[in-house]
Amino acid sequence: APRTPLTDEQISSPLQVFGQAKKQINNIFVDIQDYVADASERMIDVNKICPDVIVDNELKSILDYRSKVKGICEVLTRDHMKVAFFGRTSNGKSTVVNAMLGEKVLPSGIGHTTNCFLQVEGSQTGDAYLVTEGSNEKQNVESVTHLAHALNYEKQLNEKELVHVYWPKDKCSLLRDDVALVDSPGVDVTPHLDDWIDAHCIDADVFVLVANAESTLMVTEKNFFHKVSTKLSKPNIFILNNRWDASANEPEFLDQVRKQHMERATDFLVKELKVCTPEEAVSRIFFISAKEVLQARVKERSGQALNSGALAEGFSARYMEFEEFEHRFEECISKSAIKTKFLNHSQQGKHLVKEMYKIMETIYNRSQELTQTKMCQKKEFQEKLNFTEQQLICITNQMKMKIHQMVDDVEDKVSKALND
Numbered sequence: 001a002p003r004t005p006l007t008d009e010q011i012s013s014p015l016q017v018f019g020q021a022k023k024q025i026n027n028i029f030v031d032i033q034d035y036v037a038d039a040s041e042r043m044i045d046v047n048k049i050c051p052d053v054i055v056d057n058e059l060k061s062i063l064d065y066r067s068k069v070k071g072i073c074e075v076l077t078r079d080h081m082k083v084a085f086f087g088r089t090s091n092g093k094s095t096v097v098n099a100m101l102g103e104k105v106l107p108s109g110i111g112h113t114t115n116c117f118l119q120v121e122g123s124q125t126g127d128a129y130l131v132t133e134g135s136n137e138k139q140n141v142e143s144v145t146h147l148a149h150a151l152n153y154e155k156q157l158n159e160k161e162l163v164h165v166y167w168p169k170d171k172c173s174l175l176r177d178d179v180a181l182v183d184s185p186g187v188d189v190t191p192h193l194d195d196w197i198d199a200h201c202i203d204a205d206v207f208v209l210v211a212n213a214e215s216t217l218m219v220t221e222k223n224f225f226h227k228v229s230t231k232l233s234k235p236n237i238f239i240l241n242n243r244w245d246a247s248a249n250e251p252e253f254l255d256q257v258r259k260q261h262m263e264r265a266t267d268f269l270v271k272e273l274k275v276c277t278p279e280e281a282v283s284r285i286f287f288i289s290a291k292e293v294l295q296a297r298v299k300e301r302s303g304q305a306l307n308s309g310a311l312a313e314g315f316s317a318r319y320m321e322f323e324e325f326e327h328r329f330e331e332c333i334s335k336s337a338i339k340t341k342f343l344n345h346s347q348q349g350k351h352l353v354k355e356m357y358k359i360m361e362t363i364y365n366r367s368q369e370l371t372q373t374k375m376c377q378k379k380e381f382q383e384k385l386n387f388t389e390q391q392l393i394c395i396t397n398q399m400k401m402k403i404h405q406m407v408d409d410v411e412d413k414v415s416k417a418l419n420d
């Protein structure tokens with residue numbers, strides 16, 4: 001099927017959408033954090049003055065929300081997009097990762113097999129270093145040979161183990177935009193596929209199967225993705241038919257081989273795994289040469305011109321197909337990561353805000369009721385006061401009259417007595 005050419009709008013990296021979304025959701029959570037801090041401080045103050053306005057549970061809930069929001073903010077700053085590369089040993093997984101990074105970061109080729117999981121991500125400090133599982137020690141990495149040595153000899157690494165490789169962000173736009181790339185040992189070398197998936201794949205946004213275009217998809221490769229699909233609903237899978245440069249040696253079979261690979265890979269994604277439609281499969285299966293792309297990018301970076309004589313026939317078409325893969329990949333990973341990571345956070349955020357609103361509303365209503373009751377009590381008291389005052393006036397008047405009468409009486413009696 002024909003591929004639709006990309007528009008100018010699509011060409012600027014979709015990865016930046018993830019960055020923007022992350023920034024926005026981060027700002028929202030900073031606001032929520034300020035609000036919860038403010039609310040809890042005020043509640044503590046009010047509680048000191050009027051202990052019957054706020055119930056203990058309400059104060060406790062707000063303090064709990066305060067730590068929950070803090071937790072979400074911390075997770076948010078660590079959130080990144082994750083892509084995991086799988087395939088048989090020597091299909092070119094490390095070379096694909098390096099080609100996407102634009103330089104030789106991971107060791108590859110004869111003499112080196114990736115015997116553990118390697119996660120390449122941006123280094124905050126600008127230095128290159130690695131951290132092995134269960135350790136906080138930052139081991140400086142000066143070069144790819146140094147890294148290979150560290151991985152091969154310095155420590156006996158377990159195939160399930162994850163080694164973090166931190167690489168300067170300014171050297172690669174993927175790392176700058178918060179993408180973490182995970183290289184794996186060959187799926188053919190392990191009986192522990194389930195453990196791998198649980199340990200390293202559950203949170204991957206995109207999976208890339210690096211297949212060898214010189215052979216067909218193997219049962220072990222297919223098995224791995226069957227297992228992935230049982231654990232994750234509709235995983236995003238790309239299939240790279242690598243070593244496509246080898247096809248240049250046999251141009252007469254090129255179209256036929258490509259068609260056959262395309263059909264098989266499409267059947268695998270659409271019919272076997274049921275992870276996409278036949279139309280979508282066109283943007284998920286690519287024929288590339290990671291080695292050529294890596295060589296070209298390394299040369300470009302060092303300012304050397306590509307020696308076109310040394311390039312196999314069809315290089316630029318393969319290079320363009322690799323770029324198209326990268327673009328489709330960026331679109332897919334950005335969308336998927338925004339959905340899986342931020343949807344959850346935004347739902348949690350909405351829930352928290354709603355709950356806090358409920359508590360604040362209850363406190364507000366209660367304080368209104370208390371004010372009302374106090375006002376009524378004041379009114380009743382005032383009325384009582386007025387009544388008492390009236391009574392007092394009455395009594396005083398009566399007393400006055402009585403006294404007058406008594407005085408008159410006494411006067412009468414006195415004058416009568418005098419007269420007598």
Ligand code: GDP
Nearest residue numbers: 089090091092093094095108109243289290291
């Ligand atoms: P991994 O074990 O899957 O990580 O494979 P590597 O990336 O280490 O590659 C194994 C060997 O295949 C290396 O010697 C690479 O240079 C070579 N290789 C990788 N990609 C290509 C390619 O596209 N074309 C050719 N001709 N060789 C490749």
